[in-house]
Amino acid sequence: MTSSVDAVQERVLAEILSRNAGTEYLARCGLAGATDRAAFQNRVNVVTYEDLQPDIQRIANGDRSPILSAHPISEFLTSCLLYTSRCV
Numbered sequence: 001m002t003s004s005v006d007a008v009q010e011r012v013l014a015e016i017l018s019r020n021a022g023t024e025y026l027a028r029c030g031l032a033g034a035t036d037r038a039a040f041q042n043r044v045n046v047v048t049y050e051d052l053q054p055d056i057q058r059i060a061n062g063d064r065s066p067i068l069s070a071h072p073i074s075e076f077l078t079s080c081l082l083y084t085s086r087c088v
Helices: 002-019 024-029 037-043 049-060
Strands: none
Touching (some): 002 037
16 A cells, blocks of 8 residues: 555545535535546635634534535644645
């Protein structure tokens, strides 16, 4: 697996984008179902928690529509992970 890290990362990104293609977040980014790295890099940028806070608040308030994830979100944990998007 470590001998083809780039290919593995590209495949994982494509899987994540494919699973979540119908989310509001990716629609706002203009991905339109694209799952390739180039489209992701061109349309998605780094953001802060505060940029995503309105979406997170909607989910916290019980909105079950696919806002950030195609799968229901039951909890949020704080971490040092980076959130991305130029379109927020």
